[in-house]
Amino acid sequence: MSRNPYTLRTSYLEGNEVLRRPYQKVLVGLILAVALVVPTAASTYFVHLLDLCLLSAIGALGLMLLTGYCGQISLGHAAFLAVGAYTTVILNTHVGAPFTIVVPAAALFGGLLGFIVGLPSLRFRGVYLAISTLAMHYAIIFLATKYQAEFGPSATAGMTIPDPSFGSFVLSGDRPWYYFLLAVVTLTTVGCMNLVRTRPGRAWMAIRDRDIAAQALGINLARYKLLAFVISSMLASISGSLLAYFSNVVTVEKYTLDLAIVYLAMIIVGGMGSILGALLGAIFITLLPFGIDALFGYLPRSWRFGSTLFGVQAGAVGICIIFFLLFEPKGLAEIWCRLETYFERWPFRYRPLDTARR
Amino acid sequence: MEFAATVVILTCTYALLAAGVVILYKAARVVNFAHGELAIVGGYVFYSASVLGSDSLWLAIAGALVFSIIMGVTIYMSMLRRLVGEPLHVTILITIGIGIVLKSAILIIWRAERLTIDVGVAPALRLSGGASLSYMDLASVAVTVLFFLALYLFLTFTRMGIQFRGTAENALLASQRGVNVDFVLALAWIIAVIAASLSGVFFGSRAFLSTESVTIGLAGLIAALVGGLDSLRGAVAGAFIVAGTQYLTVRLIDPVLSETVPFLLLLLVMSIRPWGLFGTLEELDRV
Numbered sequence: 001m002s003r004n005p006y007t008l009r010t011s012y013l014e015g016n017e018v019l020r021r022p023y024q025k026v027l028v029g030l031i032l033a034v035a036l037v038v039p040t041a042a043s044t045y046f047v048h049l050l051d052l053c054l055l056s057a058i059g060a061l062g063l064m065l066l067t068g069y070c071g072q073i074s075l076g077h078a079a080f081l082a083v084g085a086y087t088t089v090i091l092n093t094h095v096g097a098p099f100t101i102v103v104p105a106a107a108l109f110g111g112l113l114g115f116i117v118g119l120p121s122l123r124f125r126g127v128y129l130a131i132s133t134l135a136m137h138y139a140i141i142f143l144a145t146k147y148q149a150e151f152g153p154s155a156t157a158g159m160t161i162p163d164p165s166f167g168s169f170v171l172s173g174d175r176p177w178y179y180f181l182l183a184v185v186t187l188t189t190v191g192c193m194n195l196v197r198t199r200p201g202r203a204w205m206a207i208r209d210r211d212i213a214a215q216a217l218g219i220n221l222a223r224y225k226l227l228a229f230v231i232s233s234m235l236a237s238i239s240g241s242l243l244a245y246f247s248n249v250v251t252v253e254k255y256t257l258d259l260a261i262v263y264l265a266m267i268i269v270g271g272m273g274s275i276l277g278a279l280l281g282a283i284f285i286t287l288l289p290f291g292i293d294a295l296f297g298y299l300p301r302s303w304r305f306g307s308t309l310f311g312v313q314a315g316a317v318g319i320c321i322i323f324f325l326l327f328e329p330k331g332l333a334e335i336w337c338r339l340e341t342y343f344e345r346w347p348f349r350y351r352p353l354d355t356a357r358r
Numbered sequence: 359m360e361f362a363a364t365v366v367i368l369t370c371t372y373a374l375l376a377a378g379v380v381i382l383y384k385a386a387r388v389v390n391f392a393h394g395e396l397a398i399v400g401g402y403v404f405y406s407a408s409v410l411g412s413d414s415l416w417l418a419i420a421g422a423l424v425f426s427i428i429m430g431v432t433i434y435m436s437m438l439r440r441l442v443g444e445p446l447h448v449t450i451l452i453t454i455g456i457g458i459v460l461k462s463a464i465l466i467i468w469r470a471e472r473l474t475i476d477v478g479v480a481p482a483l484r485l486s487g488g489a490s491l492s493y494m495d496l497a498s499v500a501v502t503v504l505f506f507l508a509l510y511l512f513l514t515f516t517r518m519g520i521q522f523r524g525t526a527e528n529a530l531l532a533s534q535r536g537v538n539v540d541f542v543l544a545l546a547w548i549i550a551v552i553a554a555s556l557s558g559v560f561f562g563s564r565a566f567l568s569t570e571s572v573t574i575g576l577a578g579l580i581a582a583l584v585g586g587l588d589s590l591r592g593a594v595a596g597a598f599i600v601a602g603t604q605y606l607t608v609r610l611i612d613p614v615l616s617e618t619v620p621f622l623l624l625l626l627v628m629s630i631r632p633w634g635l636f637g638t639l640e641e642l643d644r645v
Contacts, residue, residue: 071447073447073450073451120625120628120629123628123629123632124628124632126446126447126450127389127446127450127583127587128583128628128632130447130450131579131580131583131621131624131628132624132625132628134576134621135618135621135622135624135625138617138618138621139618139621139622142614142615142618145614146614258458261454261458264451264454265455268451308465308466308469310462310465310470311462311463311464311465311466311470312462312466313462314458314461314462314465315458315459315461315462315463315465315466317458318454318455318456318457318458318459318461318462319455319459320455321451321452321454321455321458322437322452322455322456322459325441325448325451325452325455326437326440326441326452329448
């Protein structure tokens with residue numbers, strides 16, 4: 001799933017293999033099997049948490065392509081989630097469009113806006129680009145606030161969305177959603193994995209490592225940067241649209257700058273430049289506040305204040321960002337690679353050179 | 359008259375923030391996204407110190423000063439020092455992380471209370487047109503002018519200031535000529551946090567302190583970028599432009615837009631003069 005840097009490769013094609021070793025295929029099969037069985041055994045609350053993880057995994061994959069692979073920092077990811085959510089609201093309340101049309105439309109509209117937000121990247125780098133995406137964030141959120149004030153039940157209350165339906169089948173409840181989202185995330189993951197090992201992904205990595213050198217190699221910078229923005233915002237928009245359907249309610253207060261930072265935290269914790277990292281980071285950061293909530297249950301009553309819990313939950317994300325940037329800059333994916341290598345070579349520390357090929 | 363008074367005072371708040379951003383960028387090539395959080399936490403510390411010290415102004419000032427020094431040294435020594443030579447986006451992300459932690463500290467320690475600092479808010483000066491200035495407003499203007507004057511004198515005439523400028527120019531060469539770069543960079547952080555705390559105190563006395571008011575950090579960042587990320591003169595000019603547009607937006611168009619319009623202004627400036635009004639052109643590639 002992620003390219004293990006500690007594995008010796010002796011040809012270029014090997015570097016492109018997704019599941020190199022037989023046990024990796026078994027492992028992926030096992031994980032999928034467990035993922036399919038889990039909701040039958042777990043409580044509804046746990047399945048609900050898994051749904052949230054899967055939803056944020058889609059958005060995290062999108063941001064990973066843009067920031068982890070193409071190296072363009074974006075602080076506007078929450079805005080794209082909002083674009084997806086509000087496209088869903090608008091198409092539902094004014095047109096009454098079905099689910100099968102709304103989600104592609106949200107993706108399309110998100111991609112279009114991603115193109116616009118990506119335009120400054122042709123001219124700016126680093127801080128300036130981050131600031132320009134921040135500007136777009138505030139512009140989009142302003143429009144969403146205005147829309148909610150105009151058409152919402154009141155300026156502060158959210159807008160409701162009915163459960164999606166395919167013909168007579170209505171998608172509702174945590175367990176059916178889980179299987180639907182699992183399918184979507186699996187497809188997205190496979191798609192992203194193939195994207196990053198073919199031409200666009202290689203071009204993105206070249207741009208991330210040194211854009212001038214990439215241009216000298218004949219990579220069309222404008223095209224590939226914009227492609228990264230478009231695909232990333234499409235994924236975010238799909239995630240936002242699905243989240244809107246999942247939670248049945250859309251409020252603009254949810255799409256703050258903090259949410260965009262939470263998504264950045266996911267890819268930092270997971271590990272920049274790794275698809276596996278996006279998934280691990282999404283799961284870790286999504287479960288973090290619930291884990292802290294559970295831990296707070298063990299504290300004496302006098303310690304439990306509402307704002308303390310919120311503060312600790314919010315602060316934990318910041319501490320995770322700082323900790324991983326300082327001590328584990330390649331994130332959870334790197335830890336996974338180390339574990340994998342350790343067991344692969346056990347009981348030795350190094351694999352002898354001539355047996356490296358299986 | 360009221361327009362002029364409000365804009366001048368807002369300019370002072372933003373100019374102090376922007377000055378901190380510029381100092382950090384010049385000295386350490388760090389773009390600080392946690393500046394608003396530092397400012398507001400500074401304001402909270404000032405408030406708490408004044409409450410604990412039974413409304414003593416001097417104790418409050420001392421408390422905020424001690425906080426700024428500890429904060430600046432801690433941030434530099436424990437985090438940013440380890441990231442020297444890392445790509446710029448890593449330092450951006452780590453300051454974002456610091457910002458989140460500080461914001462959660464506001465939630466935990468001060469329970470996210472909306473506080474107004476009420477030291478010297480009695481009207482001191484009445485202007486024509488019904489506007490009035492409090493002692494705090496006058497103090498904020500005076501302190502800002504003094505701060506910039508002191509910074510100018512420090513950077514131009516003292517031995518330390520010359521070392522400071524040397525480090526900003528080329529840290530490696532400076533360290534080879536015997537400049538203690540660690541000390542200089544820690545000092546840069548201290549000055550930046552002091553400036554931020556000052557602006558937090560001024561903002562908190564005119565408006566209020568809460569977790570939402572950390573967005574003044576973004577206004578300061580925009581002011582620094584509009585003026586040029588490596589120019590102290592630009593920080594003041596940028597602060598004035600941002601304060602002016604923000605005030606006009608609130609008055610004439612829509613208060614909700616007051617956070618968005620400075621960004622749009624910045625996009626405009628960036629597409630015409632990406633290096634800002636007073637910035638240097640060759641700096642841009644390093645960004």
